[in-house]
Amino acid sequence: MNRHGYTKKATILVVDDMPYNLALMKKLLQNDYRVEIANGGESALKIVADGLPPDLILLDIVMSGMDGYEVCRRLKLDPRTVNIPLIFLTAKSEAEDERKGLELGAIDYITKPINPPIVMARVKNHLALKAMTDFLRDQNDWDIAERLAFTLKGISGKVSITGLQQFADKLDVAIREHRARKQSNAMPDGLAAQHENIIAQLERSLPNGRGKATVTGNRVTLKEVCDKLEGLLADDDAEACDVLDANAGLLGAAFPEHFRKIDNAIQSFDFEAALAALRVAIGASAWLKELP
Secondary structure (H helix, E strand, C coil), X not given: CCCCCCCCCCEEEXXXXXXXXXXXXXXXXXXXXXXXXXXXXXXXXXXXXXXXXXXXXXXXXXXXXXXXXXXXXXXXXXXXXXXXXXXXXXCCCCHHHHHHHHHCCCCEEEECCCCHHHHHHHHHHHHHHHHHHHHHHHHCCHHHHHHHHHHHHHHHHHCCCCCHHHHHXXXXXXXXXXXXXXXXXXXXXXXXXXXXXXXXXXXXXXXXXXXXXXXXXXXXXXXXXXXXXXXXXXXXXXXXXXXXXXXXXXXXXXCCCCHHXXXXXXXXXXXXXXXXXXXXXXXXXXXXXXXX
């Protein structure tokens, strides 16, 4: 925790049986995330079972002993680990290999040799999507769903994430259908079921895996992030950029009308303008002001 009391880094578990690959990924990730490593499938399952679940798993496929496919299968069969997001990071580049990995429940598939900026972007965006998913689940609101669809489209246009654009399109269609049905003052069971199915798809693909957080938990987290960001901006502290990057998904979902202005100002190091925009966003959020 830093001098502003900022919350802990996300934890990423890297699984590979080659020491060089483990060292490479740890060096790439360790400045931004808490990194755990496992030198094989059995070791990975033990780490996940014995401690707190990681926020994300990067998993090789071709390993001695238990391969990555089997690790993924076991994680997705276990109720305690089914909701941990998993990305295959592998030299297997055939379409059939990718299809199998995604069908087993992985949220993404990255081939080696890696492109470090692309790996970092995908990791960052999947963690941001996870934060948005938490917020969406807690609110269970079509307005939040609409904001999420807009954000998903923006991310998928910048960074290629398998299946993300298709999911954003499906969510957008469901929202439009909901609006049309709402005009007749009723939501048929079929549309309600579609809504629940879309929420379920998102939860399966980008879950938080932390049990029942409830609305209060996410709102308190958002308030803590806002308090930290406000303090950093008031102090003209460049650490505000890191706080914004780490919580872009949550802030974007909570403040869709103000986030771009906050983001642009911080990225331009205009902390005075960013602070003013953040305070406007907080002031417009009635439920956030209600928190102590």
